[in-house]
Amino acid sequence: ATLKMALDADPVSLDPHEQLSGGTLQMSHLVFDPLVRWNKDLSFDGRLAEKWERVDENTMRFHLRKGVKFHSGNEMTAADVKWTFDRLLTSPDFKAVFEPFSGMNVVDEYTIELVTKRPYPLVLNAASYIFPMDSKHYSGMDDKGQEKGLLKKHADTYASRNASGTGPYTVIERQQGVKMVYDRFDGYWDANSPGNVDQIVLTPIKEAPTRVAALLAGDVDFIAPVPPTDHKRLEKSEGTDLVTMSGTRVITFQLNQNRVEAFKDKRVRQAIAYAVNNEGIVKKIMKGFATAAGQQGPKGYAGYVEDLKPRYDLKKAKALMAEAGYEDGFTITMMAPNNRYVNDEKIAQAVSSMLAKINIKVDLKTMPKAQYWPEFDKRSADMMMIGWHADTEDSANFTEYLLACADEATGWGQYNSGNYCNPAVDKLVKAAGSETDPAKRAAMLQEVEQTLYDDAAYIPLHWQNLAWGASKKAGIEEVVNVMDFPYLGDLVVKE
Amino acid sequence: MFVISLISFSIQDNLGDPLREMVGQSVSEAERERLRDELGLNDPFLTQYGRFITKAVQGDLGQSYFFKEPALDVIMAKLPATLELVFGATLLIIVISIPAGVYAAIRPNSVLTKVILGFSILGISVPVFLTAIFCIYLFSIELGWLPSYGRGDLVPVFGAWESGYLTKDGLLHLVLPCISLASIMLPLFIRLVRSEMVEALSTEYVRFAKAKGLKKVRIYFLHALKNTMLPVITVGGVQIGTMVAYTILTETVFQWPGMGFLFLEAVNRVDTPLIVAYLIVVGAIFVIVNTLVDLIYGLINPTVRLAGGEK
Amino acid sequence: MSLLSVDKLRIEFPSRHGTAVSVKDVSFTLEKGEILGLVGESGAGKSTIGNGIINLLSAPGRVAGGKIILDGEPIQGLEGEAMRQIRGSRIGFIFQDPMTSLNPLLTIGTQLMETVIATRNTDENTARARALELLDAVGIPEPELRLAQYPHQFSGGMRQRVVIAIALAGDPELIIADEPTTALDVSVQNQVLELIRKLCKERDVGCILVTHDMGVIANTTDRVAVLYQGEMVECGDTMDILERPQHPYTRSLISAVPRSDIKLHRFPQVDYIEKADCKPIDIKNHWLGVKEDFGSFDHDKLLQVENLNLRFVTQNAFLEKNRRYVQAIDNVSFHVKEGETFGLVGESGSGKSTTARVIAGLYAPQSGNVIFAGQNMGQMSEKQRRPLRREIQMVFQNPYSSLNARMTVADIIAEPIHFHDLADSAMQTRQIVNDLLDHVGLGAAAGRRYPHEFSGGQRQRISIARALATRPRFLICDEPTSALDVSVQAQILNLLKDLQDELGLTMLFISHDLPVIRQMCDRIAVMKQGAIVEINDTDTLFSNPQDPYTQNLIDVMPHLDHLSREGLELETVA
């Protein structure tokens, strides 16, 4: 069967290491296979690694599957994995994920060991980013005289145009921005996979209404993402199915304490947290396709605290403002992107009108993401929107990037436009970073969430839900997941 | 051309930071800075512009960050799609506006004329994106007659040019985008043809043609229409150029893999070389179209042909 | 049976102000081979009759009554195909303006052949042969070559001949020629009329010749019908009417015709048409009459033009050698004495207007000097020139475009007074404007109106008033009456003569109409292709032309010896 699918964008490159982005990972799961991958319960399934065990505090050993063939016909061995790992360490985008690792040892042809610098709890999370590449295929020179294995951003490298992985599909045609065609790989190792799609045609359709229209008109079988406003329509429509899942990307506002004196006052921050009716936003703007958040990590993450609920209470907010001496309010500026997150502009607008109710007057400016990020880096407004998805699918990652005291050397607090800084929190997160006992670690991270909540360090809004639309015959329910990497290799399409 | 390149080059700083679109979220600032250096984005404006011009003179407008190919090649690859779209729309405009305008001019009081003019005013009043989405809704979703996006099956014509005009599927895909693109200009052309035709019909030579005892058809379609076409062509040239610019909206809505769509994407991705290249190409198209129009004008109008070089 | 008989024809133009009857119960007949002249002032209904016959009236017009019988068949009000059968095949039509009658985008051949095909149902080849024959008949050389050419490659006279050829293409029994020669030179006009006359006689075709030119009537027609405000006031044998006009209108029309045989002091009797009841002011004691101290110079020559040259680029090109020029003024020299009227004649395109414009400062000459009141204008800056500009004024040919349509008449006249600071106060300006309007015969009330509310003759008076408003010494009149009817022309010429008498103006008077020149000028220069061929006293020039070109001009001038001389006021030579 052929699956025609429309996504909002196509992968930037066929090189899985060029950019860490959803598009690249989606492509990687089709063309390559990782050592391990997430399953629906947020734990790991072995893929190219059959099994793994901890050797010591700092070492994890992986046993590779035997007889796995690359698209080129070469067999996959430990050498390929090692080659891939070393290449990852040079990738600007992936470097950060593998920072805790000191290296990879090849034990024998089918066994490798990942070694960390200190005890590290998230080895498997990182292993899910290792998609072994065909080292033989990628060695030598291409016809331009460049190394085939060259990894370079925004450059015309061999790897960005040619791929040889072990995944279920091979790329047979690619017109960037227009169309991409994948064919089922005959020699795919996973004979148990029920997948029966012979060919996938991917068309990027940027405009959401057009994408939805294409599905409704039957021009495509599978689309993602589906904007909240169209959910009802897809559900109602006879030929189509809508699959939604609560996601892991959290949307928040940060309050810049360096720019606004009042934000240094915890009560003002709390007042704002109480004034923002994020459940209202979820209900009205997100049409229920989001989960209102009271903390950073969603349910299922290590740091998740059941009790930290959204806390909309206008009276309390006003009282807090009065207590802090800001009964008459003040004026602040706010910035948000208008094409980055689902309904970002509308959310910002709604939040500004909510703040107006506690006499905080907001000058809102929204702009395309291309212009937004430089502004964000400059910390140009008093309140800025930021959404975050933890690459490691782990609670600590949120705090490290969003709320830790800014530290150039470690890169912590890189996205902390609020300049919130609480050394105690940093210390806890750091400790959790080398705590391998899951229970202890969870307790630490929960404490972090609790502190941030009490401090109103930021304003949590919601976790974006994920939504996919597909025609009834495609059983996408089985293959989609919160990471938004549909495992299309396993997709079953009814004829 | 030079002016266009300077203007477009100088605005690039304000479009945003191209790096952000190239890297993942967790890449550190220092790393980004290093990449920026590598791209030469941190050089002073004049250095960058100087470098650009030196290369541009050799026909190299730089590499697209996103496509990793020479920007000009990328644009050229998308040019056929846009040209086919514009061509289709132009064809539609010609096929509809001339008969409609002529009819409205010769039968000023008929009901159909009122309908035509009413429709054309409505056409001016409705924004393109409304027309486009409405078309999709009606023809693809409700009626299911026409595909909603893309170009469909293509057949290579000369070498690199892939045409959608030669397959049924390709033609079907062309219908909606062409209609919505045409809808911008069609009303204007109908009114232009009508008013010029009215003008032509009131001339002395048309009266003389009647006095000569010629048949109506010949008077309308030879004597009057030929003269009507002169201003229509002049205006038409400018408008077709403008239409190339309007494709941005249409292509975005219909996911038409053409230049306009590419351009909007490039703006979103801050793919500056591509933006600059696009502007230059569009400028060139403009110049070419205007020159062509002058040529055609000369062919139709003997006065101009003989006076030669005068412009 | 007559070829055409028109009986009590009535044509109306209904409008919101009521119905205007343009042709009131006009009856006449026309025999085969006969030429009937239709004269009358502008708007009398001449063209309307012609258009009514072939049912080509413009929009609201309609034939409201009467009969039109062509060769025994009534044809009034026929529509569509029936009328198409008549147009071209039985009635040929010649329009006034050869420039606009031909479609600029089609070749002469196409336009001729399509007519042949439409009227005679022939095939392409026969049509072509016929077209060649026709071009030959109207005297166009090299017809083969000409067929493939476009109208703009023909001169005016040739175009008019093509139009005639087209009118003849269907071998019509009747030709209606609506002012076929107004756009043409005297010499070309003569040729065209000669052609029409010949065709009528040879082919036994009837012809209605619409014109307002008495000269044409006198030389061409057999019978003439005089129209006045839609009514036919007189109809009869041409000689009878010209020599013994019965109706007062006909009489006044005839006396208004400028004549070359005798010089009149003023034109009499023209007030039949337009009675101005404004009191002229005592101009000598008025602001207008105030003489300024003009400083001293060679008083004999107020204006001297020396070796003037000017060429225009007709084809621009990047390379100098590819450019083409036309020498519009070729080494022109003359002088004008204070107080005299100097005439400039010559055929169209001979450079008269261009010379005038150089003097008025609108064009800069390539070489040569214009010396006015002892000052060389070419060597002055725009600022220095400004006071001189005031002293040289101009009245333009076209009364419709020479006034700014968006300003009231009072504003138009007041603007130069204001600009040159000639009056002490706004009150005085207004007074002067009112006086001027009174004096040119419009009345002060006219000041509040806009130009489009006036007729051509009235507008020309406004132009004159505007020119006078700067208290000029030198007035250039560039064909001030060529767009006007003879009767109105007579009024304007009278006005100019009076003003000159009263104010001692010096005038440069330009015309291609020799009789007019004769009436107006003291001395005359004849121009041909940019150069002056002869300068002489008026009387000498007319009685004893030296240059062959002048001789020819005077020869082809229409002879109006038959005109009634009743009540003429002869020039009293001082």
Added chain:
Amino acid sequence: MSSNTLAQAAETTKMQKFFKSNFWYSFTRDKVAIVSFTIFVILAGAALLAPVIAPTNPYDMAAIDIMDSELPPSWSEEGDERFLLGTDDQGRDLLSTILYGMRTSLTIGLCAVMLQMFLGVVIGLSSGYFGGRMDSFLMRMADIQLSFSTMMVAIIVLAVFQASFGSELYSKLAMLMLILVIGIAEWPQYARTIRASVLAEKKKEYVEAARVMGFGSGRIMFRHILPNCLSPILVISTVQIANAIISEAALSFLGLGMPVSQPSLGALISSGFEYIFSGSWWITVIPGIVLVVLVLVMNLLGDWLRDVMNPKLYKG
């Protein structure tokens, strides 16, 4: 006779003249014109008086409650009588938002057209009057200008704007900037039209007459030629206002329009757009109808004006 009564007399004659004029006559005869004019006056009046008429102030963020969002018009089942035409996605009263939005749209339309007109008139007049090099230079400029679409101009102006005022001021001056953008983007339309009529007018003898009088170029251009080119200017203006409103809407569609908290009519339509299929049609359809009607009547008026002012069609 006192000058007072004189002036009065002049006044009355002016009025009488107006009522007798062709203008008034054809107006009273043309039903379409009357209806269009009435609708236009009503809409413009409502927009002008928005702060007085509108039930709520949609720009006052404190008055908005997100929980009121997407309520259908009051006549439908789930409607709320507080909101006659329903509410939009932010919970703003749609009627008020439309009134305010129309005000913004009309202001932008009118001012942008005034700017276009100013640029176009000055450039077109000089180009046509002086001719030669100046003419070719200015017309080439117009060509270049046309080849940049409105959107590019928007980006450029935005850039200049941010460089000179900083982005903080943006929301306050967004309207100004839109006016600038649309004004700058579309002046060539005027310039070309005016140049064409100037070329025709320039040849007329009244211009030469003015030069013979010794008047300067400026005076001739603005006092003599310009008034005679007014009718095409007026005629394209109505169309241009409509175009400007639509351009503004298109720019909003691309995220370059008015700040989100102060939606113009166009922004309102495009933001409500995604709701059209999900059932909340009124958010986009009602303002859409208002926009279409507004533009329609302006175009109809423009057409009528063109016919009235065209002396060629006059007689027919």
